[in-house]
Amino acid sequence: MGILSSVTRSDIETFLFEEAELLDSWQLEQWRELFTNECTYVVPNLALPGDTPVDGVLHLIVDDGHHLSERVKRLGKKTAHAEFPHSRCRRLITNVRITERGESQLRASSNFITYRTSQQVTDTYFGQHQYRFVEQEGRLRIIEKRTILDIGSLRPQGRLSIIV
Amino acid sequence: MIDSSSLASRTKASLDIDEAAGIFRVARSNYVDPEIFRAEMENIFSKCWLYVGHESELKSNDSFEARRVGGRPVIFLRDKQGQIRCFLNVCPHRGAQITRHRSGRARNFSCIYHGWTFENTGKVRLVTEADTYSSSFHGEGRNDLVAVPRFEQYRGFWFLNYDKQAISLHDYLAGAREYIDLVVDQSEEGMTVVEGVQEYSARANWKMLAENSTDVLHVETLHPTYLDLIRTNSGGTMVRGKLNGGGVALGQGHAVVEREATYGRPVAQWISLWGEQAKVEIDQIYSRLVAKFGQDKAHRMATRSRNLLIFPNLVINDIMSITVRTFQPVCEDYMEVSVWSLAPKEEIGKPAMQRRLTNFLEFLGPGGFATPDDIEALESCQRAFAAYREAPWNDLSKGFGAPESHPTDEITQRAFWLAWQERLCGKGAG
Numbered sequence: 334m335g336i337l338s339s340v341t342r343s344d345i346e347t348f349l350f351e352e353a354e355l356l357d358s359w360q361l362e363q364w365r366e367l368f369t370n371e372c373t374y375v376v377p378n379l380a381l382p383g384d385t386p387v388d389g390v391l392h393l394i395v396d397d398g399h400h401l402s403e404r405v406k407r408l409g410k411k412t413a414h415a416e417f418p419h420s421r422c423r424r425l426i427t428n429v430r431i432t433e434r435g436e437s438q439l440r441a442s443s444n445f446i447t448y449r450t451s452q453q454v455t456d457t458y459f460g461q462h463q464y465r466f467v468e469q470e471g472r473l474r475i476i477e478k479r480t481i482l483d484i485g486s487l488r489p490q491g492r493l494s495i496i497v
Numbered sequence: 498m499i500d501s502s503s504l505a506s507r508t509k510a511s512l513d514i515d516e517a518a519g520i521f522r523v524a525r526s527n528y529v530d531p532e533i534f535r536a537e538m539e540n541i542f543s544k545c546w547l548y549v550g551h552e553s554e555l556k557s558n559d560s561f562e563a564r565r566v567g568g569r570p571v572i573f574l575r576d577k578q579g580q581i582r583c584f585l586n587v588c589p590h591r592g593a594q595i596t597r598h599r600s601g602r603a604r605n606f607s608c609i610y611h612g613w614t615f616e617n618t619g620k621v622r623l624v625t626e627a628d629t630y631s632s633s634f635h636g637e638g639r640n641d642l643v644a645v646p647r648f649e650q651y652r653g654f655w656f657l658n659y660d661k662q663a664i665s666l667h668d669y670l671a672g673a674r675e676y677i678d679l680v681v682d683q684s685e686e687g688m689t690v691v692e693g694v695q696e697y698s699a700r701a702n703w704k705m706l707a708e709n710s711t712d713v714l715h716v717e718t719l720h721p722t723y724l725d726l727i728r729t730n731s732g733g734t735m736v737r738g739k740l741n742g743g744g745v746a747l748g749q750g751h752a753v754v755e756r757e758a759t760y761g762r763p764v765a766q767w768i769s770l771w772g773e774q775a776k777v778e779i780d781q782i783y784s785r786l787v788a789k790f791g792q793d794k795a796h797r798m799a800t801r802s803r804n805l806l807i808f809p810n811l812v813i814n815d816i817m818s819i820t821v822r823t824f825q826p827v828c829e830d831y832m833e834v835s836v837w838s839l840a841p842k843e844e845i846g847k848p849a850m851q852r853r854l855t856n857f858l859e860f861l862g863p864g865g866f867a868t869p870d871d872i873e874a875l876e877s878c879q880r881a882f883a884a885y886r887e888a889p890w891n892d893l894s895k896g897f898g899a900p901e902s903h904p905t906d907e908i909t910q911r912a913f914w915l916a917w918q919e920r921l922c923g924k925g926a927g
């Protein structure tokens with residue numbers, strides 16, 4: 334029996350809590366290791382439905398594995414000015430569910446609120462994370478993550494400089 | 498309260514220009530003073546041509562887009578006969594918005610408050626309990642939607658003007674028309690706005706984004722993480738170095754910086770990340786441009802980038818992708834930014850579109866590798882401008898009065914400020 338058939342909702346919840354902890358503590362290289370090498374990380378356009386396909390549409394973030402690794406590298410640099418000094422963030426993860434269990438993949442979702450404080454201004458981001466997991470070397474790995482923000486526009490947040 | 502003459506003297510004093518000494522400075526109070534902001538709303542945002550939208554956004558008859566332009570709510574629409582129009586989004590009756598949707602399709606608009614209804618030509622269709630009004634109340638056109646005073650287009654880009662007496666859009670665009678042409682002519686079938694607007698904001702004065710959008714001096718210092726990315730993407734072939742090109746003032750406060758592109762361009766400069774098939778496609782696009790426009794112009798279109806500012810608040814940057822960016826001042830220290838991606842129609846459904854959008858997102862937008870750092874810099878300036886009494890001047894002297902121009906000279910910013918001053922104080926100011 335593979336991990337995909339035995340994993341419980343609670344296991345997924347633990348995984349997502351640990352993911353949030355890695356992001357909150359700016360351990361972004363370790364966070365990148367939660368993903369497969371080839372993967373996608375998408376933040377769809379806020380003015381369009383959250384399930385809008387990637388192709389031919391202007392979204393906010395559409396990273397493949399290469400770009401996600403480069404994004405992590407960028408955020409580790411002092412010259413990523415929007416995030417240096419690092420903002421302080423806290424991610425609240427809730428409503429965790431397994432939404433589909435297939436033979437080769439598992440889908441799950443969580444609702445979230447992310448608070449970000451920088452330069453004495455606090456911004457709030459909220460929405461839903463949608464994941465597609467696969468098994469790799471006996472461990473769950475994220476092959477796709479889609480972060481649907483329900484904030485309509487980035488006003489007044491102005492930026493999506495963190496991994497929400 | 499300040500009267501207009503003291504405002505004129507304040508804004509006159511708000512630039513410090515000494516060409517012989519090569520000094521061009523801008524008072525920081527211009528970014529923080531609410532009186533200046535009010536004067537801008539009257540003298541710039543009620544008098545200049547302001548960008549509304551691109552014709553391709555209105556895909557079919559009855560399509561509409563609701564947006565804010567110059568602080569007013571407007572509806573940009575294609576009516577039932579196909580004519581593109583622009584109305585104030587306010588009910589002639591008691592003032593509720595005619596539509597509260599950001600976009601959609603509607604043949605008629607019905608006000609939620611008391612039910613007055615209008616055709617998308619603007620004509621009133623229903624006045625609630627019409628027979629209880631006097632007969633003269635229903636005079637021809639009296640209760641129709643209010644159209645914006647002036648509404649004109651250039652090559653598919655629609656602009657409004659709240660001043661009936663304004664010069665034509667064609668004349669207003671002046672030297673900027675050539676640069677709009679260089680964008681639009683890249684397409685065989687015409688340009689289209691890609692689905693999806695990016696809407697964000699900055700806690701900063703709007704003029705800083707006008708300055709920033711054609712500022713290439715900041716690229717090395719503010720955006721090294723982007724430069725690292727493009728070096729990786731190009732297999733090390735795109736390297737930092739001398740930027741050949743420079744800034745040009747185009748009249749009316751419009752300005753452009755044109756220079757050799759140090760990144761891949763969908764039309765038409767190939768990078769290794771895109772693969773060999775893309776090289777074939779890009780070579781074909783390049784050959785088509787040569788056949789149509791000749792070697793020199795094709796080379797210019799394909800391998801040079803252009804950051805174009807159309808005064809006061811439209812940017813068309815034809816860089817690693819084409820972005821159409823407009824920013825609406827809300828108050829002296831906050832603006833709303835709307836951004837679209839423009840693409841040749843023939844790229845729809847093709848790999849070329851994905852290259853274009855990937856290029857876009859790598860640099861541009863609130864999740865890009867560069868734009869968040871621009872926003873950070875602008876907001877940092879706004880916070881620091883609180884020191885304007887003791888540290889009163891911003892410096893834009895680079896290359897001012899110099900015999901030779903350099904690509905990173907602050908020519909475009911100076912052109913913007915001179916037009917700004919003329920708008921606020923009249924001709925001959927300063």
